[in-house]
Amino acid sequence: MPRNNATSLAADVPSTSGSSRPKRKPLTKEQRDFLDSALRVNQAGELAATLIYAAQTPPLVNAHPHLRPLMSHMYAQEEGHLNTFNHLIAKHRVRPTALYPLWSVLATGLGWSTAVMGRETAMACTEAVETEIGTHYNDQIRKLLEIFDQWEGDGYEVGDEFRDLVDTLRRIRDEELEHLDHAVEHDAKKAEPHWLLTGVIRAGCRGAIWVSEKV
Ligand SMILES: [Fe+2]
Ligand SMILES: [Fe+2]
Structure with missing residues (x-):
């Protein structure tokens, strides 16, 4: 089976040999594994998010039409x-999660x-899910910035592809946190019992x- 390995993602380094083509710093195995699992878990999580909102919308909008937009x-x-x-x-x-069908049902x-x-x-469900997802994206962004620091410390430049990946993660993280704000504005904290619902859903996330990082 072809494995990613995100090997096409690599740091650009200014050429010192006279060639105009930038050299690429190979990723360590740990960095490749991190990128594989990051993309895998993010895809699984976003699939789950679309399914959660798709399943919530009919009963919710039926009872509260003003929530449709x-x-x-x-x-x-x-x-x-x-x-x-x-x-x-x-x-x-990158291999997608093997648990696609399970995550879909859940x-x-x-x-x-x-x-x-x-x-x-x-x-409250949205509040719980988006809180965990916001933290999750922040962890990934932090880890990537650490890798960038390492490369720059070694005299390499970080390629545009990696910069774009961090920008994408930041944008998505901000949208997840916007969803969290919407949920709180729409009375998530009034759910009963709020602590139990959000605690269980956050632990589930x-x-x-x-699991999705690994399987
Ligand atoms: Fe999302
Ligand atoms: Fe979201």
Whole structure:
């Protein structure tokens, strides 16, 4: 099976040999593994996000028609995120998570069940999921910036492809945090019992992230 290895992603280094072609610093195995698992888990997470919002929308909008524009807006952004990672995972030949079918069922179940429990519960679900996802993207951004520092410290330049990846992660992270704000504005904190719902969903997200990085 072809493995990614994100080997096409590498740091550009100014040529010292007279050739105008930039040399590339090969990624360490640890860096390759990190990029593989980052793209894999992000694609799985964005698939789950689209399914959660898709499952929440019918019961929620049926009971609260004024939420339709908000739900469409958040769904459209999640679809954009998913398309981004579908593209990256194909481009770098990263194996998608083997648990696609399981995540699909769980995400749809989570979206539907929280929406039928009411508007506040649906919003508490969004609050919990987006809190974990925001942290998750921040961790990835931090790790990439550490790698960049290392390269620059060794005299290499960071290629545009890596810069673009960090910009993409930052943009998506900001949109996830915007969803979190929308959820809180729409009474996520009034869900009963808020601590239990968000605690369980956040723990589930962390577990799913941990597994999807590996499997
Ligand atoms: Fe997303
Ligand atoms: Fe989101």
